[in-house]
Amino acid sequence: MIRVRFAPSPTGSMHVGGVRTALFNWLFAKKNNGKLILRIEDTDIERSSIESEKEIINSLKWCGLDWDEGPDIGGKYGPYRQSERIEIYKKFIDYLIENNKAYYAVYDDNNNEIYKSNKFPENIDGSVVVKFRVNKDGTTSFDDLVKGTISFRNDLLDDFIILRSNGIPVYNFTVAIDDHLMKISHVIRGEDHISNTQKQIMLYEAFGWDIPKFMHIPLILGNDRKPLSKRHGGTSVEYFRNEGILSSALMNYLALLGWTIEEEIFEFKDKLKDFDPNKLSNKGVIFDYEKLEWVCGKHLRKKEIKDLYIEFLSWLNDDKIKYLIEKDEEYSLNVLSICREKINTLKQLKDFSYNFFIDEYEYEEKYIEKYLKKDWAKSLISASIKKFEELENYNLKTVEKTLNEIADLKITSKKNTFQTIRGAILGKLVTPGLYESIVVLGKERVLYRLKRTEVYINGIKG
Numbered sequence: 001m002i003r004v005r006f007a008p009s010p011t012g013s014m015h016v017g018g019v020r021t022a023l024f025n026w027l028f029a030k031k032n033n034g035k036l037i038l039r040i041e042d043t044d045i046e047r048s049s050i051e052s053e054k055e056i057i058n059s060l061k062w063c064g065l066d067w068d069e070g071p072d073i074g075g076k077y078g079p080y081r082q083s084e085r086i087e088i089y090k091k092f093i094d095y096l097i098e099n100n101k102a103y104y105a106v107y108d109d110n111n112n113e114i115y116k117s118n119k120f121p122e123n124i125d126g127s128v129v130v131k132f133r134v135n136k137d138g139t140t141s142f143d144d145l146v147k148g149t150i151s152f153r154n155d156l157l158d159d160f161i162i163l164r165s166n167g168i169p170v171y172n173f174t175v176a177i178d179d180h181l182m183k184i185s186h187v188i189r190g191e192d193h194i195s196n197t198q199k200q201i202m203l204y205e206a207f208g209w210d211i212p213k214f215m216h217i218p219l220i221l222g223n224d225r226k227p228l229s230k231r232h233g234g235t236s237v238e239y240f241r242n243e244g245i246l247s248s249a250l251m252n253y254l255a256l257l258g259w260t261i262e263e264e265i266f267e268f269k270d271k272l273k274d275f276d277p278n279k280l281s282n283k284g285v286i287f288d289y290e291k292l293e294w295v296c297g298k299h300l301r302k303k304e305i306k307d308l309y310i311e312f313l314s315w316l317n318d319d320k321i322k323y324l325i326e327k328d329e330e331y332s333l334n335v336l337s338i339c340r341e342k343i344n345t346l347k348q349l350k351d352f353s354y355n356f357f358i359d360e361y362e363y364e365e366k367y368i369e370k371y372l373k374k375d376w377a378k379s380l381i382s383a384s385i386k387k388f389e390e391l392e393n394y395n396l397k398t399v400e401k402t403l404n405e406i407a408d409l410k411i412t413s414k415k416n417t418f419q420t421i422r423g424a425i426l427g428k429l430v431t432p433g434l435y436e437s438i439v440v441l442g443k444e445r446v447l448y449r450l451k452r453t454e455v456y457i458n459g460i461k462g
């Protein structure tokens, strides 16, 4: 039975590198009819927080990654929070001490070792820790499924602490105990953990346990080839979510990072059957923000428009526009359909579609300067009002014809005519196609907006 785990430390936001690790674990588990376990590694009590744990869990859910065992299912299998498992770990520490594989050590204020024994130091002043006794002979090796064979010299490793003086065991210890107790068959994680593997294997050997298979995936890098961090830009799932990146796009893009796959645009759940760890690159991969945005644009345009509408609404946190979008669903669907052709993210969709929903929009400064302040502006808008009032059969064809008739009046150039009308009905100069916009807005809104612009021009003239 394949059993893998995702084991985040709740010490901050959910980094995209973490989600990619979770994604590869998820794909591997599902493809093999295995199980994915979520384990919260919070033994660093000073840096761990419940807020961070919540953010990690919400991010995983938003990304569409679910797990079979973990802290979120009513304690059925839990606790899967390491801070709740300290007593379990202590038994294993005792076992190592009893078998001469670990010992108590005491340090004075200058960090000098002043005691070392299997007996608990009853009367000594200083901080007591437990250290694992490293067998310095030979090497520790493993066959990494991505990196190939990796070996470490044991003589280079000193005895290492497994229980801190505050009574909490360290990561390298708890991870080995839990991976064993939770029957993990494959440890899939970031390559920053390669060097920890030596200590973990030594612990497995000390207990006489089977060693799981390891798969270390390359890190995500910034464009300077250093690990992706805040210096490069936003790195958390929350950040991309706020920026209006769709979760399907983020997962698609993360899957592309380091995994050779022929298609470029897909739903990650459809790629299960193709997932093969042998196809993972063993080199660091560069995170390209522009490419992610491009992938997002592709997802935005291929979605069922109703699904996009629902996702857009749940993303928006502006109640006024939310209300307007919900009020007239049919209109909103039409607006989103024409707007999504020119944008890549939900944030851009909001900016681009905003004035379709708000009648009292402001006119862009450069529109006012370049068009509304011209002598011909008022006669052009008045003529347009008249033409649109007369227009009976309102559709794409007749709208196009009407616009051409207005241009034929030669009040100004054709380009000026179209741009002035565009700005009048949407407040700005970059919008979806003019004919489509006029059709979607509908005659009533168009007339309302043209008349509002006429009033505005009168105001300019004083």
Ligand code: GLU
Residues within 6 Å of the ligand: 007, 008, 009, 041, 175, 188, 189, 190, 193
């Ligand atoms: N808790 C570790 C981390 O967040 C991961 C440990 C592991 O996957 O072995 O970096």
